Amino acid sequence: xxxxxxxxxxxxTRMWIIRNFELKVMEVHSAxxxxxxxxxxxxxxxxxxxxxxxxxxTDYIAGNHRSHGHPLAKGGSVKKAMAELYGRVDGYCKGKGxxxxxxxxxxxxxxxSGIVASSVPVATGAALSAKVQGKDFVSMVFFGDGASNQxxxxxxxxxxxxxxxxxxxxxxxxxxxxxxxxxxTVAVDHISDRASAYNMPGVLxxxxxxxxxxxxxxxxxxxARSGQGPTLIExxxxxxxxxxxxxxxxxxxxxxxxxxxxxxxxxxxxxxHEEYLINNNIASREECDSIASDSEKLVDExxxxxxxxxxxxxxxxFEDMWANPIPRP
Amino acid sequence: MxxxxxxxxxxxxxxEEMKRDERVFIMGEDIRRAVYGSTxxxxxxxxxxxxxxxxxxxxxxxxxxxxxxLVGSRPIVETLTSFMWVAMDQLISQAAKxxxxxxxxxxxxxxxxxxxxxxxxxxAHHSDRSYPMFMNMPxxxxxxxxxxxxxxxxxxxxxxxxxxVIVFEDGTLAGMRGEIPDGEHITPFGEANxxxxxxxxxxxAIAGSVNHSIxxxxxxxxxxxxxxxxxxxxxxxxxxxxxLNSVEKTGRLVVVDPAHKVCSAASEIASIVAQEGFWxxxxxxQKVASExxxxxxxxxxxxxxxxxxxxxxxxxxxxxxx
Numbered sequence: 101x102x103x104x105x106x107x108x109x110x111x112x113t114r115m116w117i118i119r120n121f122e123l124k125v126m127e128v129h130s131a132x133x134x135x136x137x138x139x140x141x142x143x144x145x146x147x148x149x150x151x152x153x154x155x156x157x158t159d160y161i162a163g164n165h166r167s168h169g170h171p172l173a174k175g176g177s178v179k180k181a182m183a184e185l186y187g188r189v190d191g192y193c194k195g196k197g198x199x200x201x202x203x204x205x206x207x208x209x210x211x212x213s214g215i216v217a218s219s220v221p222v223a224t225g226a227a228l229s230a231k232v233q234g235k236d237f238v239s240m241v242f243f244g245d246g247a248s249n250q251x252x253x254x255x256x257x258x259x260x261x262x263x264x265x266x267x268x269x270x271x272x273x274x275x276x277x278x279x280x281x282x283x284x285t286v287a288v289d290h291i292s293d294r295a296s297a298y299n300m301p302g303v304l305x306x307x308x309x310x311x312x313x314x315x316x317x318x319x320x321x322x323x324a325r326s327g328q329g330p331t332l333i334e335x336x337x338x339x340x341x342x343x344x345x346x347x348x349x350x351x352x353x354x355x356x357x358x359x360x361x362x363x364x365x366x367x368x369x370x371x372x373h374e375e376y377l378i379n380n381n382i383a384s385r386e387e388c389d390s391i392a393s394d395s396e397k398l399v400d401e402x403x404x405x406x407x408x409x410x411x412x413x414x415x416x417x418f419e420d421m422w423a424n425p426i427p428r429p
Numbered sequence: 430m431x432x433x434x435x436x437x438x439x440x441x442x443x444x445e446e447m448k449r450d451e452r453v454f455i456m457g458e459d460i461r462r463a464v465y466g467s468t469x470x471x472x473x474x475x476x477x478x479x480x481x482x483x484x485x486x487x488x489x490x491x492x493x494x495x496x497x498x499l500v501g502s503r504p505i506v507e508t509l510t511s512f513m514w515v516a517m518d519q520l521i522s523q524a525a526k527x528x529x530x531x532x533x534x535x536x537x538x539x540x541x542x543x544x545x546x547x548x549x550x551x552x553a554h555h556s557d558r559s560y561p562m563f564m565n566m567p568x569x570x571x572x573x574x575x576x577x578x579x580x581x582x583x584x585x586x587x588x589x590x591x592x593x594v595i596v597f598e599d600g601t602l603a604g605m606r607g608e609i610p611d612g613e614h615i616t617p618f619g620e621a622n623x624x625x626x627x628x629x630x631x632x633x634a635i636a637g638s639v640n641h642s643i644x645x646x647x648x649x650x651x652x653x654x655x656x657x658x659x660x661x662x663x664x665x666x667x668x669x670x671x672x673l674n675s676v677e678k679t680g681r682l683v684v685v686d687p688a689h690k691v692c693s694a695a696s697e698i699a700s701i702v703a704q705e706g707f708w709x710x711x712x713x714x715q716k717v718a719s720e721x722x723x724x725x726x727x728x729x730x731x732x733x734x735x736x737x738x739x740x741x742x743x744x745x746x747x748x749x750x751x
Contacts, residue, residue: 160500193532203531210499211531215522221489222523225496225504232454232478232502239496252518255489262484420533421567423591426619426666 103311108373108382109391111153111310115145115370116395117178118169122341124399125168125185129345133407134186138199141169143340146369147272148173148242150313151333154321160208160226160239162219166272166339167212170242171202174209182402188409195412196420210239216277217243217250220269224256227267227324238324240268240317246277248291257298257332266324268317269332272307274339278347279355292334300330307335308369311376338364430608438577438609439467439542439598442584443505447475450503453588456481456490457507457542465544467598468507491516491541495523495593498539503588505540510557510597513543524593525568539594540587545636546600547687547724548735556724558636558688560597564664564697570594570618571665573694575639577607579662582616590618599637599687619666623675627657630681630745633672633698634660638685638717638736645741656745664694672698673706680711681748685736690718715744 122140129138141148144166152161152173163170171181177192184191185199192202203211210226213219223241230237247253248271260267271291275282288294295302301323305316313335320331340361377383383391418428433441447453454475460468461482472480483490487508494504513520520541527535547556563569570592574580580598587594624639625646634642639660646656657675661667676682682702686695699714717736725731 162496191532193530193534196532197530201530203534205499205531205534210496211527211535213522215518218492218518218522221492221519222496222499224489225493225498226500227496228493229497229500229502232497233452235501237500252488252492255484255486256492258484259486259489259493263481420529423528423536423538426570429667429669 103314105382107153107314108377111149111314112370112373112377112383112388113391113395114149114173115310115373116392117398118145118149118172119370120395120399121168121172121178121181124403126341126345128403136198138185138345139166139343140339140341140345141166143364143369144272144274144307144337145169146310146313146373147270147307147335147337150310151240151270151317151335153314154317155238155240157207158237160210160223160237161242162210162223162239163212163242164216164219164244164247165200165212165214166244167200167202170212171204171209175207176202176204176209178398178402179405180204182399183406183409186406186409187411188406189412189416190405190409194416194420217247217252219243220247220253220256224260224265224267227260227265228263230266231263236325238266238268238321240270242270242272244277245271245273245275245282245286245291248294249285257300257330260330261298261300264327264329267330268320268324269330270317271332271334272337273334274337276339276343276355278343279353281355290334292332295332300332302332302334304334304336307337308367308372310369310373340365430610432606433577433609435577435580435598435602435605436465436467438581439584440469441609442581442588443468443471444474446585446588447471447479452501452503453505454479454481454502455505455507456483456494458483458485460507465507487512487516488519492519492523494539495519495527495537498537499535503538505542505588507542508544509555510543510545510559511555513559520569521566525566528592529568536591537593538591541595542584542598543595544598544600548601548731550726550728550731551724552726553723558597558719560595560664561688561693563595564694565692568593569665570663572596572618572663573599573636574662575599575602575636575660577605578609578614579616579622581609582614583618583662585615586618597636601637605640616662618663619668620662621668621671622660622662623657623671624660625656625658627655627679629655629679630683630748631657631659631672631675631679632683632685632741632745634658634685635664635694636687638687641736641738642685642741644738645745648738648742649745654745654749667698669701669705673702676702676706677709680709682710683715683717683741683744683748685741686716686718687735688719689721690716691721693718712748715747717741717744
């Protein structure tokens with residue numbers, strides 16, 4: 101499969117945006133600039149970026165609690181995402197959602213979810229609507245290895261298969277549900293093996309390789325858009341950081357070794373992609389470095405934007421409850 | 430005016446709304462063969478694409494309805510209250526919360542029609558009257574029709590509303606036949622119905638308990654007691670003005686609710702009147718709701734659980750004692 105240069109550069113750009121976004125979030129969160137949980141996507145960038153590169157703006161995605169990577173991978177606003185983490189009015193959800201509920205309906209981001217696997221039926225329903233309305237959009241849902249054990253996931257895969265829906269189930273297997281290894285909790289060797297129970301293709305992909313993720317997703321999207329139904333893709337990946345910011349301070353037991361983390365860091369998705377670009381004369385080292393520093397600037401601007409955006413006024417409390425408002429009890 | 434059964438009213442509303450708006454589709458378990466009656470003829474009229482039989486995966490398809498509603502469809506889901514527990518994550522974490530937590534970006538025109546099959550030996554798992562639990566959670570509109578005309582008019586409003594709505598269908602009304610106005614019949618949300626005017630005591634009754642309250646009021650009339658009967662018709666939104674105005678006139682309130690009495694819809698209505706209508710009251714508010722036990726199978730015990738005409742009449746008399 102040939103990928104055009106523009107897409108290859110966009111993939112690098114978006115991975116760098118996510119990487120620098122998350123590094124900055126860790127910095128300002130530990131400095132106490134905002135509170136609440138935040139789940140860094142560092143190490144997993146190739147999964148969402150490679151997959152989203154295969155989508156159109158009119159296609160839909162839904163995500164999970166490790167929530168910053170998906171909207172940024174689909175071209176979401178860095179400023180609005182950061183302002184949302186800061187709880188400000190200029191955030192994606194006017195500060196009402198926070199880190200785990202980023203959404204941008206204008207570009208098909210149907211929202212991240214704090215409840216594991218909860219957005220899997222939702223994304224399946226978007227695909228159902230495509231079929232019922234006779235439209236050609238597809239939907240994709242990101243969920244983790246932990247979520248793959250939820251009933252919602254299994255029910256949705258079965259529904260999508262019996263109804264032949266244009267949906268891509270994208271499992272980002274970062275191997276640990278908080279501290280519990282998928283090897284202890286998943287009854288098959290690979291989560292993608294579960295696809296056979298639902299009579300759909302199951303594809304195991306190197307989740308550190310953005311191009312591999314892109315290619316697998318392109319095939320799944322083509323399948324979905326041409327009416328052949330859903331696909332389960334498992335991107336095998338690794339999170340470098342703790343499950344959630346702040347959790348390192350309260351966690352008591354070790355669950356993975358520094359050696360393991362170091363091994364995975366050697367297969368860093370950004371390094372792998374940059375090497376590909378440089379070795380194939382698509383971009384120079386300098387060009388890659390300038391993409392990295394541009395993304396840093398973008399993130400710094402987003403932090404400034406967030407810091408300068410006001411908190412919502414008290415009268416905002418009752419806004420956005422209803423599309424057709426009713427009297428307050 | 431034409432006569433229709435409760436289920437026929439549901440069927441009429443569904444057919445009219447599906448004809449009016451192509452975005453409306455319906456899904457549920459065994460609806461193509463209309464096991465519960467109210468989806469009769471839909472498959473023939475609208476075809477397989479808009480009339481979907483689902484696997485027994487409530488969490489999955491309740492959520493799929495939400496997702497479909499976000500991107501341009503207007504789904505109706507048929508279910509039983511008993512099965513809503515299986516899908517609570519989708520109902521609460523997504524349907525109720527999505528619009529607010531996404532800062533108003535999400536619009537969810539989805540209707541859940543939930544049949545409450547109590548009072549007929551369905552036992553503990555199949556007799557739930559669960560609307561109070563959903564009243565406690567902001568974000569879902571709650572409809573509790575008590576007759577065929579309201580059933581039709583409120584369901585049509587539910588389908589046209591842009592927010593998630595649960596229509597609780599009282600199975601004890603399955604055999605109820607009633608007049609339905611000809612032509613386009615729409616019943617707005619948040620407008621209580623004063624079914625019978627009276628001066629001595631107000632009864633606010635919910636869903637199937639409305640008919641029992643009307644019977645109680647008729648019996649009491651023979652004893653010279655004038656009772657006003659109000660049906661709120663929707664619990665979210667709740668027309669508290671009509672209730673407060675009535676209590677201001679009668680000075681007495683009995684709230685009748687087929688749900689379990691603790692934290693019931695009756696509890697909420699009683700608390701509103703206690704807080705906002707206290708100075709109108711001439712007697713303590715009486716709550717007649719289901720006993721706080723599970724629904725026993727055996728008829729000899731089940732009949733003891735729910736509000737009935739005698740319990741309601743006694744409650745009214747209690748408010749009139751010196």
